[in-house]
Amino acid sequence: MSKREDYISWNEYFMGLALLSGKRSKDPTTQVGACIIDEDKKIVGIGYNGFPLGSSDDNMPWGKQGDFLETKYPYVVHAELNAILNSIKSLKGCTVYVTHFPCNECAKAIVQSKISRVIYLSDKHKDKDSFKASKRILENAGIKIEKISFGSKKIILDFDETNL
């Protein structure tokens, strides 16, 4: 019997893990996930956007408009930063798969953690200044930046054990 041919690609696997991690995010408008792998394709960090430890998901503001301090922005930890801080070893030479192009703050953390490649799916905010800044920070540091597209590809996770 020959091997299965319909297994998912490395990119589908790692971006799939980033997408799945994002499903844990309580952000009502944008769920972001990030998965970091080392040069041997070992998973060394994963994370999603959420409030810092100790900040209740129910008592902190998830809004986007109005008084800045009553929006999520000052408080939410971005997926990339969570993946970096959750990581189990040096990130030197690693690749981060992230569902959305990093903001300038995450670009700084990515560069300083010595990650060497960013692979992203969505750049819906590419015209915003903070993303122009992140592109500049990443390019200055010689980080490889790859936009990846899977078209309308979908992978269904079926938890029904009778289908396993």
Ligand SMILES: Nc1nc(=O)n([C@H]2C[C@H](O)[C@@H](COP(=O)(O)O)O2)cc1CO
């Ligand atoms: N690369 C990113 N990593 C992230 O973790 N985020 C988070 C921060 C917020 O929780 C949410 C963005 O809010 P919104 O303005 O799209 O509703 O996604 C956002 C980006 C940039 O798109």
Ligand SMILES: [Zn+2]
């Ligand atoms: Zn960010």
